[in-house]
Amino acid sequence: xxxxxxxxxxxxxxxxxxxxxxxxxxxxxxxxxxxxxxxxxxxxxxxxxxxxxxxxxxxxxxxxxxxxxxxxxxxxxxxxxxxxxxxxxxxxxxxxxxxxxxxxxxxxxxxxxxxxxxxxxxxxxxxxxxxxxxxxxxxxxxxxxxxxxxxxxxxxxxxxxxxxxxxxxxxxxxxxxxxxxxxxxxxxxxxxxxxxxxxxxxxxxxxxxxxxxxxxxxxxxxxxxxxxxxxxxxxxxxxxxxxxxxxxxxxxxxxxxxxxxxxxxxxxxxxxxx
DNA sequence: CCGACAACCTGTGAGC
DNA sequence: TGCTCACAGGTTGTCG
Numbered sequence: 001x002x003x004x005x006x007x008x009x010x011x012x013x014x015x016x017x018x019x020x021x022x023x024x025x026x027x028x029x030x031x032x033x034x035x036x037x038x039x040x041x042x043x044x045x046x047x048x049x050x051x052x053x054x055x056x057x058x059x060x061x062x063x064x065x066x067x068x069x070x071x072x073x074x075x076x077x078x079x080x081x082x083x084x085x086x087x088x089x090x091x092x093x094x095x096x097x098x099x100x101x102x103x104x105x106x107x108x109x110x111x112x113x114x115x116x117x118x119x120x121x122x123x124x125x126x127x128x129x130x131x132x133x134x135x136x137x138x139x140x141x142x143x144x145x146x147x148x149x150x151x152x153x154x155x156x157x158x159x160x161x162x163x164x165x166x167x168x169x170x171x172x173x174x175x176x177x178x179x180x181x182x183x184x185x186x187x188x189x190x191x192x193x194x195x196x197x198x199x200x201x202x203x204x205x206x207x208x209x210x211x212x213x214x215x216x217x218x219x220x221x222x223x224x225x226x227x228x229x230x231x232x233x234x235x236x237x238x239x240x241x242x243x244x245x246x247x248x249x250x251x252x253x254x255x256x257x258x259x260x261x262x263x264x265x266x267x268x269x270x271x272x273x274x
Numbered sequence: 275c276c277g278a279c280a281a282c283c284t285g286t287g288a289g290c
Numbered sequence: 291t292g293c294t295c296a297c298a299g300g301t302t303g304t305c306g
Contacts, residue, residue: 003299034282034301058300079299080284095284113283115300130301157277166301173299262278265297 002077004138004171005214007058010083015053017085017105018062022049027099028118029092033111034078037098038120044069045100057134057170062100071122073100074131078115084108135168138207143169145201152192152200159195160188161262163207172207175242176214178267180207182241187273188266189259213238241267 002010025046028037038044048064055061060083062073075083085105092099098109098118109118121128136142148169155162162168163177172180181188184206186199195203217238240250245258245267254271 006299076300078283078301081299111283112285113298113300115282117301155276161277164300175299263280264300 002058002081003173003176003214004058005176005211007060007077007171008055008215009218010077011053011055011060014060014083014085014107017102018050018053018100018107020049020051021102022047022066023064024101024103026101028097030097030114033097033114033116033118034076035117035119037118041098041118041120044071044120045073056131057137057166058173059131069122071120071125074117074119074121074128075109076117076130078111078113078117080113081109081111081116084110133167134170135166136170138169138171138204138211143204143208145197145204148204149195149197149200152195155192157192158189158261159186159192160266161264162192163203164264169207171211174264175239176207176210178242179240180210182268182273183210185273187270188261188268190274241269243267 023045025042028041031037044067045064046067048067048070050062051065052063053060054063058076060075060077062075064071064073075081077083084107086108088101088104088106090106090108092108093110095112095114096108096110097114100107100109109116117130119128119130126132136147151168152159152162160177160181163172163180164174178188180203184199184203186195186203241256244256247256248254249256249269249271252269252271254269256267256269259266259268
């Protein structure tokens with residue numbers, strides 16, 4: 001799935017075919033993904049106009065207006081979720097769980113592992129609990145070295161799993177956590193609260209650069225990720241350390257190593273990262 | 275409060 | 291060819 005760059009690429013790919021369009025309805029073929037799909041989604045969405053497609057962390061937000069129940073459709077792609085446009089009437093295959101129906105096309109949500117989420121948030125309701133607990137956006141002004149330094153003070157765990165904690169910062173998944181730390185020259189094993197203010201400054205910059213580069217490259221191409229138009233991303237070929245265990249570091253020539261942290265694979269170059 | 279871990283699912287590739 | 295196992299982009303809840 002999709003970390004922040006893939007979700008942002010997905011948002012930009014989907015936006016032209018959705019914004020300003022009127023929904024004829026929706027089809028849900030499964031009662032639940034990671035969480036239950038909203039009851040009566042077809043009735044809720046039918047007749048609404050999609051005013052905007054936004055992103056918060058790894059969540060896509062479709063603002064819907066014009067119905068009796070204005071609100072926001074929330075979609076999370078989980079590990080293997082994807083959105084793509086198909087012509088009306090296209091038969092659904094095994095993992096095509098939800099369709100958003102427009103007059104001239106269908107936006108189809110597919111997700112083999114079903115770790116994704118589709119939710120409805122009516123206007124006026126308090127922020128959905130899943131969104132309310134999210135941390136700062138990497139591209140927001142609040143994501144500074146000073147802020148990160150303060151946030152890491154309380155965390156004794158290795159910095160890599162902390163960097164992936166969406167309650168602190170959103171959008172940094174397993175790939176870009178390793179890549180950002182490589183770019184910043186910081187070992188993923190280093191205790192979060194033992195990173196200097198100066199290196200936190202460097203780390204926030206590295207995170208933003210890594211994510212921006214990935215967005216510019218069109219997202220990652222790992223396994224089943226596809227763009228809304230069906231084309232594969234191409235970022236992974238440029239990974240400095242992720243999934244490169246045993247191979248030479250592109251910067252110093254040393255051997256890239258792999259370790260397991262909090263149940264996830266981490267990759268780093270001991271020669272470049274301390 | 276913090277952190278490690280299991281759980282939620284299916285698919286794929288490696289090894290036998 | 292076919293079986294079994296480990297592992298894969300995320301997040302939440304539980305337990306120590």
